Amino acid sequence: MTGQTSTTSPPSPEPAPPLRLGTRRSALAMAQSGMVAEAVVAATGRQVELVEITTYGDTSREALAQIGGTGVFVSALRDALLAGTIDFAVHSLKDLPTAAPEGLVLAAVPEREDPRDALVARDGLTLAELLEKADPLHPARIGTGSPRRTAQLHAWARAEGLAIETVPIRGNVDTRIGYVRDGRLDGVILAAAGLNRLGRLAEATEVIDTSVMLPAPGQGALAIECAAGRPELAAALAALDDAATRAAVTAERTLLAALEAGCSAPVGALAGANPAGVPGNADDELELRAVVGTVDGETVVQMSATGHGAPDELGRGLAARLLAAGAAGLMGERAK
Numbered sequence: 001m002t003g004q005t006s007t008t009s010p011p012s013p014e015p016a017p018p019l020r021l022g023t024r025r026s027a028l029a030m031a032q033s034g035m036v037a038e039a040v041v042a043a044t045g046r047q048v049e050l051v052e053i054t055t056y057g058d059t060s061r062e063a064l065a066q067i068g069g070t071g072v073f074v075s076a077l078r079d080a081l082l083a084g085t086i087d088f089a090v091h092s093l094k095d096l097p098t099a100a101p102e103g104l105v106l107a108a109v110p111e112r113e114d115p116r117d118a119l120v121a122r123d124g125l126t127l128a129e130l131l132e133k134a135d136p137l138h139p140a141r142i143g144t145g146s147p148r149r150t151a152q153l154h155a156w157a158r159a160e161g162l163a164i165e166t167v168p169i170r171g172n173v174d175t176r177i178g179y180v181r182d183g184r185l186d187g188v189i190l191a192a193a194g195l196n197r198l199g200r201l202a203e204a205t206e207v208i209d210t211s212v213m214l215p216a217p218g219q220g221a222l223a224i225e226c227a228a229g230r231p232e233l234a235a236a237l238a239a240l241d242d243a244a245t246r247a248a249v250t251a252e253r254t255l256l257a258a259l260e261a262g263c264s265a266p267v268g269a270l271a272g273a274n275p276a277g278v279p280g281n282a283d284d285e286l287e288l289r290a291v292v293g294t295v296d297g298e299t300v301v302q303m304s305a306t307g308h309g310a311p312d313e314l315g316r317g318l319a320a321r322l323l324a325a326g327a328a329g330l331m332g333e334r335a336k
């Protein structure tokens with residue numbers, strides 16, 4: 001724009017400044033933020049600019065569990081929201097602590113992608129094929145840093161009488177798939193949604209059935225957060241909310257909170273409207289399935305509940321049943 005027209009044009013209203021979307025710099029965070037930015041532009045007509053925020057979790061090489069779980073990724077973005085240096089932020093919902101943060105609101109939970117975990121393995125192999133080729137002296141070596149994935153992998157291998165070795169790894173998607181490409185590991189487990197958002201789902205050699213592995217509570221869903229003091233912004237962002245996803249992840253996260261488990265605990269949970277697709281079951285009925293186990297897979301407790309009531313009550317009720325069955329003793333040291 002130049003000043004040349006200003007003498008003859010009537011004064012026009014200032015265009016609203018772009019909304020500042022705070023994001024981590026990782027490829028996955030940038031992809032997620034980019035997708036949400038486009039949806040916000042489409043829904044609100046406002047422009048969106050990305051503001052990169054670096055977190056301690058992005059720079060530390062310590063095991064994630066030792067630096068307090070994935071919550072470290074979240075706090076720098078939240079600090080920026082509270083300070084007003086950004087207007088909204090996008091998180092992977094499964095990385096969000098269950099405690100509601102003071103001064104912030106979960107403005108929207110957009111429609112969830114495939115919540116399942118995926119295997120990226122050598123030679124196009126599935127989990128069953130990998131393990132059938134292995135023997136006790138040469139177990140299949142599968143990389144994952146997640147106690148939940150580790151517990152369920154071992155539980156499944158035990159049930160099948162197959163040999164598996166889990167290798168703790170961390171790092172971004174590229175790093176983790178790199179362990180397979182360079183032959184150090186037979187396979188790695190990643191969230192299908194993360195692979196998909198990076199345009200790399202074709203590299204998965206299997207999307208793991210939920211009868212073998214239940215995802216983390218909230219996996220595959222995004223969370224859009226803004227300051228509680230910006231109700232008009234929150235209302236605009238709410239255009240991106242998906243009621244069915246919100247109900248499912250509320251049930252999953254209430255269960256997690258009631259178990260007093262953190263995002264690094266060996267807890268899997270998945271809710272959905274008749275997610276098992278059982279013929280004859282009503283679609284408006286919410287089903288919640290959950291698993292808690294020891295990391296070695298020796299003991300796992302799996303339960304499910306269905307209901308038409310409030311999703312949080314479904315989650316609390318199932319958590320109570322899991323705790324009554326001894327779940328607390330299986331989770332080991334509780335995450336903070």
Ligand SMILES: NCc1[nH]cc(CCC(=O)O)c1CC(=O)O
Nearest residue numbers: 092095190191193194219220221
């Ligand atoms: N723990 C990191 C993380 N947080 C969210 C995702 C994937 C995307 C999602 O679940 O929405 C991932 C990577 C992974 O688990 O493979």
